[in-house]
Amino acid sequence: MNGDAASALGTVEPAQKTAMHESTKQMVRRLAAHCNTFRGSIPRMAISQILSTLIPLAVLVVAMFATVKTAYWATLLMAIPAGGLLVRAFIIQHDCGHGSFFGSRTWNDFVGRCMSVLTMAPYGLWKREHAVHHASSGNLDRRGAGDIDTLTVREYQALSNFGKFRYRFYRNPLFLFAFGVPAYFLIVQRLPWFHALKPAEAFKSVMGLNIGLALFYGPLIYAFGVTDVLSVVVPMVVVASAAGGWLFFIQHQFEDTIWEKADGWDFQVAALMGSSFYDLPKVLNWFTGNIGLHHIHHLNSMIPNYRLQACLNASPELKSINRLTIMQSLHCANLKLWDENRRRLIRFDEIQAA
Template sequence: MSFPHVAPGRSVQRSPLSLDEAEIRRLSRHCLRYRDADDRMAWIQLSTTLGLFFLAAGLMLYGAASGAYALLALFLPAGGFLVRLFGVQHDCGHNSFFASRNTNRLVGRLLSVFTLTPFGYWSRSHAVHHTTAGDLGRRGIGDVDTLTVDEYAALPRGAKLRYRIYRHPLFLHVLGPPLYFILLQRSPFGQALPVQDAWRSIMGLNLALLLVYGGLVAAFGVAAVALAVLPTALLASWVGGWLFFVQHQFEDTHWEPSDEWTLQRAALSGSSYYVMPKVLQWFTGNIGLHHIHHLNPRIPNYRLQSCLDDEPALGTLSRLTIRESLQCIGLALWDPARRKLVAF
C-alpha cells in the first residue's frame, strides 16, 4: 500500500476511520520495534536538558537577587526546558525512558520538584487516560471534560453555565493550567482517583517542595524566588495545558460508546499528529507525535520520530498544523451524529 508524500508544512491527511483492522494491526506491529529504551540516549537527553534548565534558572535567580532584571527574560527558554523535563517525567511514568523500572521511578520523582507534578499519582491517573481515551462510557480521569451535544442540552441552566465557563478559552487555556499545576496538584482531595491513592504521592511532593523552595527563599528571599520561578512555571503550564488539549480536542477526534471502543483505533483516530517546527518539537519532547504515543506508550520520546519516519502511513493520520490547531479553541461538544467535536 502506498501513501502520499507529505511536503513540509502541508496538512496531508487520511482519516484513521478508513483503516481496516488488518492495517491497524500492521501499524501496531511496526511500533513494537521502537519500544525499547536506549539508556545512552536517555541520559544524554536528561543531562543536557537538566543542565540547560539549571543554567537558565540559576541566571534568573541571580538576576532577581542582584537587580540584573534583564536576566529574567530567560524565563522563555527556561519554560521550554521545563516542558521538555515534563516530557522526560512523563516517559518515566510509562517506564519507557530508561530500561530500569527503578531508574524511571527515581528520576520521575526527582523531576517532580521542578514540574510540580506528583509522579506516582500522575502516572496512575495518566495510565487510566491511556486505557480510556475516546471511550464515552469512561470519561473523567486524565482528560478534558467533554460532553455530547445531547448531554449538554439536557443540563439545567446552572450546569450549562458552569460547563460554558469551564470550556471558555480564557479559563481552559489561561487560568486553568497554572491553577491546576501550581495549586490544585497540592491537595489529595478533589482528585479523580481516591484520596488514599493520591495522599502519599501528593503530600510527599509537597514536603519536598517545602524543603527545596523554602531553602531558596531562606537564601535569596521571597521576591527573588517568585520572580525566578513563577514566570517559568506559568509558561510551562500554558504550553503543557495547550498540548494536552490539542492532542485530543480537535474536530475530527474519536469518541465511541464503550461496546464499540477499541484502544488501537482510538489511539490513531483520537490522538493528533501535531506538526510543529523542529525547534518546538525538541522543546516538547516529540509529544506532538501523540497518535504514535497512544498506539504504544512504551516508545520513549527519543524514538518516536524514527517510528514515524519509517512508516509513511503514520505521517498521514490525524495531522494537525499549528494554524489548524488554533481553530480548535472554540470546540466544546461531541456530536455523535456528525462524528465531530463542535462549538456551542
C-alpha cells in the same frame, strides 16, 4: 482511514460502516506492529536528554535569580525558554511513569520523582491517572480521568442555564490555559483531594512531593527570600503548564478525533485515530520531547519520546494520520462538544445544525 472517512461513518449504511471499521482495524493493527519495533529504552539517549534539559535549565535559573532585582523584564523573558525546558522535564517524567524512559523500573521511578520536584506534578499520582487516561481515551462511557472535560451535544442540551454557562466558561481558552492549568499545577496538585486515586494513595503521592518541594526550595528561600523565589519559579511554571495544557488539549481535541460508546470502543483504534500528529517545527519538538507525535505514543506508550521521530520517519503512513499544523490547531480551540450524529467535535454555534 482519514478524518473525512471518520466523519462519514455516521451517514453510511450499516454494512458499509462495518467494512470501514474492519479496514481501519486492519490498518491500525499493521501500524501497531510497526510501532512495536521501536519500543525499548536506549540508555545513552535517555541520559543525554536529561543532561540537555537540566544543564541549560540550571543556567537559565541562575541568570533569572541574577536579574530578578535589577532587570525583572529579563527574568520574565528567560522564563519562556525555562518554561519550555520544564515541559521537556515533564516529558521525561511522563515517560518514566510509562516505564519507557529507562529499562529499569527503579531508575524510572527515581528520575521521575526527581523531575516532579521541578514540574510540581506528583509522580505517583500522575503515573496512575495517566495510565487510566490511556486505558480509556476515546471511550464516551469512561470520561473524566486525565481528560479535558468534553460533553456530547445531548448532554449539553440537557443542562440547566447555569450548567451551560459553567461549561462554556470552563471551555473558554483564556480561562483554561491562562488560569485553569497553571492553577492546577501550582495549587490543586498541592492538595491531596480532587483526584481520581483513592484518598490514601493520593495523599501519599501529593504530600510526598510537597515534602520534596519544601526540601528543594527551602534553601533557596533561605538564601534569596520568598519573594525572589516566587518571582523566578512561578513565571516558569505558568509558561510550562500553559504550554503543556495546550499540548494535552490539542492531542485529543480536534475535529476528526473519535469517541465511541464502550460496546464499540477499540483500544488501538481509539489510540491512533483519536490522537493527533501535531507537526511542530524542530525546535518546538525538541522542547516538547516529540510528544506532538501523540498518535504513535498512544498506540504504543512503551516507545520513549526520543524514539518517536524515528518511528514516524520509518512509516510515511503515520505522517498522514490526524496531522495538524500550528495554524490548523488554533481553530481547534473553538471546538467544544462531541456530536454523536456527525461523529466529530463541533463549535457551540453548530448546535442547531446538529
